[in-house]
Amino acid sequence: MNTPSAVQLVRAVRVLRQGLVLAYPTEGVWGLGCDPWNETAVQRLLDLKGRSASKGLILIAASVEQVRNLLRGLNPTQLQPIMASWPGPVTWLVPSPPGIPLWITGGKPSLAVRVSAHTGVAALCRAFGGPIVSTSANPSGRQAARTELAVRRYFRERLDGLLPGELGGLQGPSEIRDALTGRIIRAASPVIISPASPDQVPG
Numbered sequence: 001m002n003t004p005s006a007v008q009l010v011r012a013v014r015v016l017r018q019g020l021v022l023a024y025p026t027e028g029v030w031g032l033g034c035d036p037w038n039e040t041a042v043q044r045l046l047d048l049k050g051r052s053a054s055k056g057l058i059l060i061a062a063s064v065e066q067v068r069n070l071l072r073g074l075n076p077t078q079l080q081p082i083m084a085s086w087p088g089p090v091t092w093l094v095p096s097p098p099g100i101p102l103w104i105t106g107g108k109p110s111l112a113v114r115v116s117a118h119t120g121v122a123a124l125c126r127a128f129g130g131p132i133v134s135t136s137a138n139p140s141g142r143q144a145a146r147t148e149l150a151v152r153r154y155f156r157e158r159l160d161g162l163l164p165g166e167l168g169g170l171q172g173p174s175e176i177r178d179a180l181t182g183r184i185i186r187a188a189s190p191v192i193i194s195p196a197s198p199d200q201v202p203g
Contacts, residue, residue, distance in 0.1 A: 003119045004163055009127040015161035016128055021045045023137050023151045024163040026060070027089040027118050028170025028189050029144035030137035030151045033060070035128075042103045045133060048158060050140045056106030058091055060114050060134035062125035067113050070131075072097055078179055087117035089174040093185065104133075114174060120165040136173060144173060 004012070015022045019041040022033050032049065034041040036059055046053055061067045064086060071079065073095035082092050096111040105111055114134070116122055125132060136144035137151045145151045146167060151159070172189030 002166060003123050004165055008163060009123060012124055012161060012163040013127045016041075016132060018160075019044070020160035021048055022132075022161045022163060023148075023155070023159055024120060024124060025118070025148075025165040025167045026121055026134060027116065027168035027174055028172045029146055029167070030148070031060075031134045032137045033124075033132040033134055036104055036131060036133045037101070039101065039103050042101075042133065044160075045135070048155060049135065049138070051135070052106075052140075053103055054106045056108050056110075056112060057104050058112040058114060058134045059104065059131040060116050060121060060125065061131040062115070062122040063087075064115055066125060066130050067115065070094065070097060070100070070111060070113055074179055081177075081182065082179060086115035087122070088115075089117070089168065089170055089188070090114065091174050091176045091186075092179045093176065094179045110178075112176065118168045120163065124163060 012022055016035050019035060019038045021044055024031055024033060032045055034045045036042065059067065071094055091112050091114040093110040093112055096105050096109055100111055138144045138154055145154060148162065148164065151162065170189040173186065175184065175188035176186040177184055
């Protein structure tokens with residue numbers, strides 16, 4: 001999996017900081033991202049997808065340090081399985097701490113967070129300096145895009161920017177679990193295994 005170049009990251013971060021929407025590859029599908037703390041940017045993303053704000057959005061990060069303040073509603077026992085799964089393709093619903101905007105949570109008491117092992121995602125979040133929004137790159141009700149071409153066909157000139165790269169090892173969106181109950185909200189997508197290395201799971 002290729003890491004974006006410094007020039008590509010500078011351009012991508014510029015899009016995010018301008019309050020615009022960026023497409024980028026994630027573990028299993030292409031995603032749309034923006035600055036989560038910019039209400040105008042989030043609304044732009046929701047309008048692009050035709051998605052209701054009430055559904056809430058996932059925040060994706062490069063490291064636990066970038067989201068540690070978002071996990072303060074959990075005790076050590078609840079944190080243990082989260083830390084064991086990160087970095088990795090598991091999104092956790094955690095109690096939303098005070099101050100998280102409604103445009104991220106959708107008014108729900110939980111917040112969806114993931115620390116990704118995808119090298120491109122991690123590089124993007126490090127360059128941005130914190131977590132970004134991550135939602136599948138498709139109009140609501142349509143199949144999630146798994147190629148750059150599909151993203152461009154879906155959104156054409158309405159897309160503000162695109163960070164080139166490759167998908168990770170999943171065949172679809174990440175697993176979602178509830179941190180308080182351990183319940184699986186969305187099952188994990190199958191992992192693509194290389195025929196040449198049947199015992200090796202791609203990152």
